[in-house]
Amino acid sequence: MVNRSQTFEEAIPPAVAYSRADGELWVIGLRGHLDPEELDSVEDATEDALVRWTGPLAFDLRQVGFCDSSLLNHLLRTARRRRVGVFGGDGTVRRLFELTGADSLLPSRPDLESLRPALSTLPRQARP
Template structure:
């Protein structure tokens, strides 16, 4: 496990970019709770994000997922989005092309609130 003293913290910057590890960062902005989903999400890696979104949905009326750092998402991620959408005002910001394609194929793009940036999702 990485500590503050390690050189390998989960979101350490490498040449200005975060490494390809899966992780979740959360913060408040403009009255919305932002959950930054970073890395690849499938059945084996979804639990930290699922816990973060479940907690956020229980405590906040608007939750924004910053998807700009996603490198992979499968049906497990899609199912999590749809379940969270039922619990709160969920907005998906900056989804990458691979995720947009999944959303389009399944029709979820017509159900979920997609925004080009986190700033657009917050307002």
């Protein structure tokens, strides 16, 4: 509910729902409609995580209703600095990743538990 003293813009929930360590990963939960205007808070949360954490980052897209190439570019820039993966996301978000080929660069899974092995910092056993 909007407080009468708030403007419409102040009542919109922030783009970052949470940002926290979870096992070997740092998980940043995003929400809402993410376009260039909302990206500042996502960039701030990501930079904070990169400073505080040395392991991989996972972005929770379960509450994202829309994203455009600005979020995708942010994720790809972040992946140059650290291992990054995403989980959740509706059909339109997944389609954006597929159409751009980003799904081959950023591990994407339906949930956090299935993403963990793709971003594991532990050495993988050698295959026979």
